[in-house]
Amino acid sequence: MSKKDAADAAGTNEQDTTDEHVGKGRPTPSRKQAQAANARPIVGSKDKTLQKEQRKQQADARERARLGMMEGDERFLTARDRGPQRRFVRDYVDARWNVGEMLIPMMLVVLVMTFIPGVVQVISLIVIWAFVALAILDAFLLGLKLKRLLGTKFGVDKIQPGYRWYAAMRAFQFRPLRMPKPQVKRGNRPS
Numbered sequence: 001m002s003k004k005d006a007a008d009a010a011g012t013n014e015q016d017t018t019d020e021h022v023g024k025g026r027p028t029p030s031r032k033q034a035q036a037a038n039a040r041p042i043v044g045s046k047d048k049t050l051q052k053e054q055r056k057q058q059a060d061a062r063e064r065a066r067l068g069m070m071e072g073d074e075r076f077l078t079a080r081d082r083g084p085q086r087r088f089v090r091d092y093v094d095a096r097w098n099v100g101e102m103l104i105p106m107m108l109v110v111l112v113m114t115f116i117p118g119v120v121q122v123i124s125l126i127v128i129w130a131f132v133a134l135a136i137l138d139a140f141l142l143g144l145k146l147k148r149l150l151g152t153k154f155g156v157d158k159i160q161p162g163y164r165w166y167a168a169m170r171a172f173q174f175r176p177l178r179m180p181k182p183q184v185k186r187g188n189r190p191s
Contacts (some may be wrong), residue, residue, distance in 0.1 A: 072087070077180065085160045089166055090183070092189060094175065095188050098135075098142070100172035101173060103172060104174070106131050110124045
């Protein structure tokens with residue numbers, strides 16, 4: 001391209017730009033003005049009624065989630081409690097009498113008995129340690145039984161890990177305090 005063609009092209013571009021815009025039509029804002037225009041509150045609105053409404057909605061959502069978890073609704077359960085295998089383990093543990101759930105009341109009785117001096121203290125300590133051993137043995141046998149039942153129902157290679165610990169911890173809790181709440185009556189074993 002020659003110098004004359006380049007000058008003609010530059011002249012054409014200059015005419016195009018001057019015909020379209022002269023300027024932006026307003027002064028450039030200062031930094032302070034620009035930052036103020038972009039400012040947003042960190043914690044949300046300062047409107048008291050709006051905050052009150054948001055708190056009420058959050059409380060309602062938490063209550064729905066709590067009730068859903070207590071009822072065993074899969075949508076509201078924690079990751080630890082979800083799935084058909086966990087439901088089967090929960091139902092199996094809730095359907096049987098567990099030695100471990102009587103451990104805390106037994107410990108309270110032994111605690112009272114330790115205040116009686118003499119042979120009663122020694123006997124109470126032996127009784128509580130024997131009861132703890134019996135509860136651990138019951139949890140171990142529960143784990144073995146569940147391994148066999150889960151293997152036949154879901155397949156030996158598809159058993160979800162951690163079911164023994166999950167069953168033992170549920171078996172050691174009072175039945176009314178278990179979360180999610182028991183869905184079966186005692187004696188109604190799941191199939």
